[in-house]
Amino acid sequence: MIRKLPCILRFHGAAAQTLYRQQPNIILTRNYAADAKDNRNNEKTRQSSTGSSKSLPAARNPFAIAQEKTKNTYLTMVEIFMERDIHRRNHVEFIYAALKHMADFGVEHDLEVYKALINVMPKGKFIPKNIFQAEFMHYPKQQQCIIDLLEQMEDNGVMPDYEMEAMLLNVFGQRGHPLRKYWRMMYWMPKFKNLSPWPLPDPVPDDTLEIAKLAVERMCTVDLRSKIDVLETSELKDALDDTWIVSGMSPEQSKLLREHSKQKALYIEGPFNMWIRNRRINYFTLRADADVDFLAQLDERQLDEDDVTKIDVPFFGRAPPRRHNQLGKLRSVHQQDDGTIMAICATGTSTKDSLLSWIRLLERGNPVLGEIPVLFRFLSAVPAKAEEIEAPSSVPAKASDINSSSN
């Protein structure tokens, strides 16, 4: 119950603030109406089709109508706002508008920009002067605005620095709620930032080949001896697609391939999805059916030590018990219960032809592959060759197998 109490207090605090602050609100509303009319006229003349300014009280939204959307323009607009007049009226609305349009300017991962926005807030004005002000969220709208800004930083994975703490202290004082948010972020974000056992560059490269390399490398961490090769289909004489293939295979997989029965087929399966941060790539596997006899034989070796119903007495007429098959083969990590994985690949076009080229290129190191039948087994429709998916001439075929989720 103790955890609730400050919430109740804050609720009443917010109520008091709202009732108290209603008088000036009306004046502001009138201003917005006039501004909106102005803006409508402006928009008619400029023929701008942004339309996003409708939802915001700050009717003249410089971010929506900016011609050049770069970081410099963004910072200049913040600077213009700060120098326009001494009172910096509507700065909360300005910061909200600025936050909303960050992605358009491509600055949502930039700490400097967030700092510039916090810098818009007046220093010293919002610092509570007594304990009641401190407890009842002094200037709640301004505090909430900066909390929302910090939350946007958190969502975009931008970690604040100590300068930002100094700035927030200057604006809201030691007891400010944005400070609490900041301290929470500075406690947890470094803890989670590098937690992944498979670290990735941030941001991930835009090039499909680079992403494919990252993906195959990550999948091949299961076997440290794996080798990742970037192959070109142009090395082959009769390949239809001219593209790249990122192939991952380890010596152990080559060995398994050599030992594979020539009567049993191999399957090229896919396309499966693989995510590298927010990029998705398709990959294919070369797989054989599981060696059921071998796996069953392994199970036999694992004796149930808890089973006391059959204890052999070693003294009477029996040879002492020996561990079964002590010199037998060990199970490879590639021998999964549902199949033996021979190789993994990602190709530039994800077509049947490029996969065929992959097998031919693999044959160079593993000549046995030429004698084993290889079958396609696709989960979804896969085009035969690159021409079929090249329909819109503006989109290159190489980009076809990757879905940047931003679109």
Place this chain on the structure above:
Amino acid sequence: MQCLVRQSQRLSYWLPAAQIHTTAVQRTFWEREKKSGYKTKLPEPSKKQLIIDGLRDLKAEMKLWREEVTEQLTSDPILVFRPGEIDVAFDFKAPDVLEKWTVTTDADHGEGKSNATLELSASGAGLFHGEVSSQHTKDGIIKRTGYANIRTKRVRKSFKRETTYDWTQYNMLVLKVRGDGRSYLINLHTEGYFDLMWNDIFHYVLYTRGGPHWQIAKIPFSKFFLSSKGRIQDRQSPIPLNCITHFGFSVAAKKGMDGPFGLEIHYVGLEYDPSHQEEFAYEMYKTPKYIVAT
């Protein structure tokens, strides 16, 4: 006219009906029910049907009760948890496993466009797959969406009495999964008696390697951190392993990760590892008064 508008605004402040708020609304005084307003009203079966269902369930419940009593009388609990042995808590290759899980997405309440299903994969394991999307209806209330979630049903004893899992003897969570490179969230619900504790969930991340190979992830329970309604709490504590009520996985469309996902789960197991001595991975130092947990 303006006076009227102002009056209605003031009135609406006290009536929690549909209105426009100028500040963040905090209705955290008490919770009416566990779903916090997301409870879907389902049509209640007729009285006759209830009696028939009750009588039918009686047989199974009696059987469960008999087992409980026998176990109590036998009084032979496991005392030694041998290191290196994995006790499987949720086996996805067991029969009727899918009935024990509930799948939820943001589309359930019309707040998003994600979809997800839990079914058996070709290899016989559980496959939690679907598509998460951060698109949502722009109603001005929902800020961000895009999640899919699976959760076990509340663990219970005979006659529909609620109980909890007791995992105090273990210190590791072992998962055999095959993912797609996404990171998933492991949720251990420790639902308490009071409304404050209804939403207590301990989380940790499950990073998946991706690829065709199975992956075994071992996560110490000491790494799990407390959060409530998606917010990490300031006052942390080690997870009370005797109070686990649900277990689940979540996946989100955060940071532009909209699109298909797939997590194949063979089992979720528990292990006691004597070499892991850590009690809680996060600092428990004293924090300033009136700042923390406000």
